[in-house]
Amino acid sequence: MTPTPIVRFRNVTKRYGDTSAVDRMNFDVYPGEFLTLLGPSGCGKTTILRLIAGLDEADVGDIFIDGKRVNGLPPNRRDVNTVFQNYALFPHMSVAENVGFGLKMKGLPPSTITSRVGAALSMVKLDELARRRVRALSGGQQQRVAVARAIVNEPLVLLLDEPFSALDYKLRKQMQLELKRLHRRLGITFLFVTHDQNEAISMSDRIIVMNDGRIEQIGTPRQIYESPDNMFVAEFVGEINTLDGVVTAAEQTTLTARVEDAEFPMTNRRGFQPGQRVKVLLRPEDLFVSQLQDEAPGPHLTGTVEDQIYKGTTVDVFIRLASGTTVCATQFFNEDAEDISYRVNESVHVTWIRGWEVVLPDD
Amino acid sequence: MTDRSPFKTAVVAVVAFWILVFVLLPNLLVLAASVLARDEVRFIRPGFTLAHYRALMSTEILGIFVRSIAYAAGTTAICLAMGYPFAFLLARSSARKLLLMLVVIPFWTSSLVRTYALIIVLKANGLINTLLLETGLIQQPLPLLYSNTAVFIGLVYTLLPFMILPLYAAMEKFDPALMEAGYDLGASRLQVLRHILLPVTLPGIIAGATMVFLPALGLFYVPDLLGGARSMLLGNLIKNQFLAARNWPLGAAASMTLTLLMGLLLWAYFVSVRRYGDPREALTR
Ligand SMILES: Nc1ncnc2c1ncn2[C@@H]1O[C@H](COP(=O)(O)OP(=O)(O)OP(=O)(O)O)[C@@H](O)[C@H]1O
Ligand SMILES: [Mg+2]
Numbered sequence: 001m002t003p004t005p006i007v008r009f010r011n012v013t014k015r016y017g018d019t020s021a022v023d024r025m026n027f028d029v030y031p032g033e034f035l036t037l038l039g040p041s042g043c044g045k046t047t048i049l050r051l052i053a054g055l056d057e058a059d060v061g062d063i064f065i066d067g068k069r070v071n072g073l074p075p076n077r078r079d080v081n082t083v084f085q086n087y088a089l090f091p092h093m094s095v096a097e098n099v100g101f102g103l104k105m106k107g108l109p110p111s112t113i114t115s116r117v118g119a120a121l122s123m124v125k126l127d128e129l130a131r132r133r134v135r136a137l138s139g140g141q142q143q144r145v146a147v148a149r150a151i152v153n154e155p156l157v158l159l160l161d162e163p164f165s166a167l168d169y170k171l172r173k174q175m176q177l178e179l180k181r182l183h184r185r186l187g188i189t190f191l192f193v194t195h196d197q198n199e200a201i202s203m204s205d206r207i208i209v210m211n212d213g214r215i216e217q218i219g220t221p222r223q224i225y226e227s228p229d230n231m232f233v234a235e236f237v238g239e240i241n242t243l244d245g246v247v248t249a250a251e252q253t254t255l256t257a258r259v260e261d262a263e264f265p266m267t268n269r270r271g272f273q274p275g276q277r278v279k280v281l282l283r284p285e286d287l288f289v290s291q292l293q294d295e296a297p298g299p300h301l302t303g304t305v306e307d308q309i310y311k312g313t314t315v316d317v318f319i320r321l322a323s324g325t326t327v328c329a330t331q332f333f334n335e336d337a338e339d340i341s342y343r344v345n346e347s348v349h350v351t352w353i354r355g356w357e358v359v360l361p362d363d
Numbered sequence: 364m365t366d367r368s369p370f371k372t373a374v375v376a377v378v379a380f381w382i383l384v385f386v387l388l389p390n391l392l393v394l395a396a397s398v399l400a401r402d403e404v405r406f407i408r409p410g411f412t413l414a415h416y417r418a419l420m421s422t423e424i425l426g427i428f429v430r431s432i433a434y435a436a437g438t439t440a441i442c443l444a445m446g447y448p449f450a451f452l453l454a455r456s457s458a459r460k461l462l463l464m465l466v467v468i469p470f471w472t473s474s475l476v477r478t479y480a481l482i483i484v485l486k487a488n489g490l491i492n493t494l495l496l497e498t499g500l501i502q503q504p505l506p507l508l509y510s511n512t513a514v515f516i517g518l519v520y521t522l523l524p525f526m527i528l529p530l531y532a533a534m535e536k537f538d539p540a541l542m543e544a545g546y547d548l549g550a551s552r553l554q555v556l557r558h559i560l561l562p563v564t565l566p567g568i569i570a571g572a573t574m575v576f577l578p579a580l581g582l583f584y585v586p587d588l589l590g591g592a593r594s595m596l597l598g599n600l601i602k603n604q605f606l607a608a609r610n611w612p613l614g615a616a617a618s619m620t621l622t623l624l625m626g627l628l629l630w631a632y633f634v635s636v637r638r639y640g641d642p643r644e645a646l647t648r
Contacts, residue, residue, distance in 0.1 A: 055543050075546040082547045088540040092562045101558070102548035153548065 004067060006031045006156055006189050007052055012061035014047055021047040023213035024061070029157065029191055034183050036192045038200040039210035040236070045193040046085065047213075049159045052191070054078045066156055076105075081150035085161040087142050089134040095145050096121070096130040102153040120152035123182065140171045151182070157189045164199065176203055197237045201225060209233045225283075227269075227358060234281050234358065241287070241327040243280040244362065247272045257359070260321050264299045267355045277362040286356045287329035289317055289342070290349045300351040303327070305342040317342060319350055390622065397615035406611040415616035424600065424617070431597035435579035438518040442526035442575045443568065445519070450530035450567075451560075454537070463531065466524050474521050478588050481520060485513055485589070513589040514596075518579050525578070526571040533567020566636055573632045577625050597621055 005028035014022040021044040029035050037045045050056040051063060054075035063070050070078055081102070090098050100117045108116075121127050124144035129137065134145060143163055150158055163179070164172045180203055183190050194200050200207050201221040209216045209224060209232070216236075217229040228234035231242075245257040245264075255268040259280055272278060290297055303319040306326060317329045329350060342348060397415055402408035418424070453462050469477060484490045485507040492504040507513055541563065545555040561568070583598030590596075595603075597617065604614030 053547050055547070075543070076549045076551055080547075082544070084540055084544060086538075086540065088538065088544040090541060090544070090559060090563070092565075101545075101550075105545075105549040105551075105554055105558075149548070 003030055005029055005064070006066055007191070008062075008064035009048075010062040010064070012051065012058045012063060014044075014051060014056060015059050020213045022051065022058075025213070025215060027208055027215060027218060029189060031189055032187055033205045034180075034190045034192065034203060036194060036200040036204035036207045037210060038194060038197060038207050038237075039216075041195055043210045044213040045195075045210060046161055049082060049161050049191065049193060052078075052157070053080055053082050053159055079155055080157045080159055081153050081155040082159040083143075083146045083150050083161065083163045085163075085165070087146040089142055089145055089149070091133075091135055093134065094130065095126060095132050095134060095137070098134055098145055099148045099152050101149065106153075116152055117148075120148040123151070123185075124148045124178075139166050140175065143167065143175060147179070147182070151186060151188065155188065157191055160190060160192045162193050162195070164194075165196075172199075179203070201237070209236060211236075228281070228360075231279065231281075231360060234360070239284050239328065241282045241284065243282070243321075243325065243327070244323075245278045245280045245359075247274050247276045247278060250274050255359070260301050260323055260325075262299050262301060264357075265354055266357055266359055268359075270359065270361070272359065272361070279360045279362050281358040281360065282327070282352055282356070284316065284328045284330040285314075285332075286352050287327065288351050288353075289319065289329050289331060290351075291342070292347050292349065294349070297349055297351045300349040301327075302347065302349060305344055305346045305348055307344065308342060315341070317348075319348060321350075393615045393618050393622075396611050397619045399612055401610055401612045403609075406609065412612075415612045416620075418613055419616055419620060427595055427597060427600050428620075430595075431580050434514065434518065434596055435576045437515060438522060438579045439526075439572050439576045441515065441519050442523050443572060446523060446526035446530050446571060447568070450527050450534045453527070453531055454534035455539070466527050466531075469524060475584055478517055478521065478585055481513075481517055481589060482508060485516065508589065509591040511590065511594060514586050514594050517585040517589040518582060521582065521585060522575045522579060525574040529570035529574060530564070530567045533564040533570075537563055569632055569635050573628060577628060580621060580625070 007029035009025045009027050012022055012025045013020055023044075025048070037048060039045055047056065051058055052065070054070065054073055054077075058071060065078060065080065090101065093101070096117050099120055100113045103113045103116060117130070118127070121130055124147055126141065126144050126148065129141060134142060137145065143166075146163065147160075160179075164175050167175060176199060179190075192200075192203065201224070204221055206218065206220055207224050208218050211232050217224060217233045219227075224233060224237055228237065234240050234242075243259050245259040247255050247257050248263060249256040250268055250272050253268050255266050255272050256263050257266055257278060257280065258264075264280075266280070288297070301321055303321040305317060306320045307318040309316040309318075311330075313333060315331045315333075317331055318326055319329060320326050327350065396407050398411055398413065399407045400410040400412055401415075419428075453459060453466075456462060482489070486492075487504040487506070487508070489508070491507065492501075495501045496504065507516075537560070541559050542555050545559045550558065580596070581598040581601075583596065583602045586594040586596045586599055587602075601614050601617050601621070604610045604617065608614075
């Protein structure tokens with residue numbers, strides 16, 4: 001039995017003029033989970049957070065928080081808090097005053113506010129800066145203040161709108177770890193927004209991939225990455241090679257498809273029928289490259305090496321297949337293959353482990 | 364840092380000369396006049412005295428000071444109450460440029476001329492009374508002109524743009540996301556106004572208040588033209604001492620006191636701007 005959702009969208013639509021920023025959306029957020037909204041710029045991620053926070057009202061549909069329908073309920077009466085995309089810290093207040101603002105509005109006694117603000121600040125490691133003005137903080141510090149200002153209120157759901165987009169790569173990695181730790185420690189439901197697929201995959205319990213105000217797929221990072229439901233998800237989440245194929249034979253759970261003149265056995269997850277055109281999707285790290293003099297590895301593609309890019313722990317090999325399509329294969333250094341360099345124009349075999357491919361209808 | 368280009372030197376020299384000749388020197392002359400003796404014929408006569416400053420302490424003149432400050436404060440309050448919501452909406456309006464234009468257009472006409480125009484609007488058979496009589500809202504014309512009300516109307520009308528413009532500048536810089544953050548953190552509309560909008564736009568409020576309050580103390584022609592016999596304000600007092608009573612030293616003393624008062628207010632303004640507007644303040648906690 002699934003737990004009762006803490007946030008529930010039922011057929012929610014939000015329009016701005018002619019465009020639907022959110023289009024007939026249905027999804028549930030479960031208590032305590034780290035759920036990420038992932039999608040390209042302008043796909044409606046911020047709008048969803050604003051609808052939950054009450055800063056915008058849905059045109060159609062119902063939004064529930066903790067089982068109660070909240071349509072029309074003003075933001076100050078919703079038990080959620082937001083970390084805004086640009087932080088929106090109060091410039092005229094100190095760090096501690098910013099963090100204590102929500103508690104003060106609730107009318108809590110000053111002593112309670114002081115101790116809870118102190119606890120929240122130490123959770124984000126800002127104890128020493130409590131009396132600073134927020135304008136005198138670095139980007140990373142401001143980001144922590146924004147997080148502390150929200151979590152100090154112990155909301156049912158914490159809404160985070162691209163909280164790391166303004167930070168440099170290293171700080172970003174560090175803040176991701178810290179936020180993840182904070183999530184585990186607080187047990188609050190996090191609804192996190194990003195357009196960075198690496199960030200989404202490394203942090204989330206579940207991901208909602210969005211495009212153009214609609215949901216493309218909901219699933220765990222693993223499901224999203226390894227079994228994308230459609231081409232959009234496959235291409236948006238990480239690098240992927242796309243090959244054209246035709247189903248030549250199909251059983252209940254297996255099929256055979258011809259790709260580039262070779263017949264490959266594949267897993268049939270979508271009831272494909274013989275004769276159907278399909279797209280065969282393969283992650284670069286799932287492709288194995290072998291030299292011609294090596295033993296031919298069963299069904300395989302043949303091509304010539306076009307280029308290779310050294311990446312430190314891996315090498316990306318670009319291989320041009322007979323049809324003219326170029327695929328990228330990521331090869332790992334290991335004891336067996338310390339030397340994995342290929343000559344340009346060298347002919348190679350490319351193959352993969354059966355079942356690692358994703359087969360989607362070609363339409 | 365010190366760029367000694369001839370152009371810069373020239374510009375600085377012109378400004379310095381201007382301030383010296385047209386600001387500092389006249390003020391020094393007024394200061395001198397205020398501590399010299401009165402002369403019926405030549406207006407002033409050598410001989411140091413503080414008698415004129417003591418004369419300012421008379422109940423009549425003190426009354427004028429108090430009333431002037433009250434009028435200026437009232438005008439400032441009315442301008443703020445009207446200008447603040449207007450500036451807030453103005454900064455968010457799509458017709459911003461047009462509305463801002465409408466605020467600025469009165470500056471194209473001399474405010475003295477516009478004060479005369481107000482007489483036509485306010486007098487017994489003027490625009491307002493005619494309108495109200497025609498529509499049957501009143502039976503007798505309202506005694507608008509030559510009253511304290513008329514003085515307030517005149518002062519507010521003349522000075523409102525000076526309140527709106529700095530407020531607009533502050534509102535335009537104000538990030539509306541701050542209000543949303545306030546609501547999100549559980550604040551009501553009133554709390555957002557009190558704890559976020561007002562404090563963040565305070566430099567604009569102070570600037571606007573200064574730009575209304577100080578001129579309101581000295582605008583002599585508005586009470587002259589629109590007010591009744593008892594509407595004398597500080598500006599009128601000074602003007603009368605120089606032109607009618609021919610008591611230059613007393614006028615000068617009143618003028619110096621007014622300048623001092625304005626100086627104090629300006630100082631308070633700069634202190635408050637430093638307190639609320641300067642980011643460096645933050646580093647010294
Ligand atoms: N106030 C508004 N008025 C008009 N259109 C808006 C408004 N807010 C958002 N939109 C439109 O709604 C769509 C979704 O916007 P939203 O801000 O939710 O995108 P997003 O996914 O958060 O993008 P980003 O990653 O760039 O922040 C966009 O097409 C945007 O132009
Ligand atoms: Mg956004």
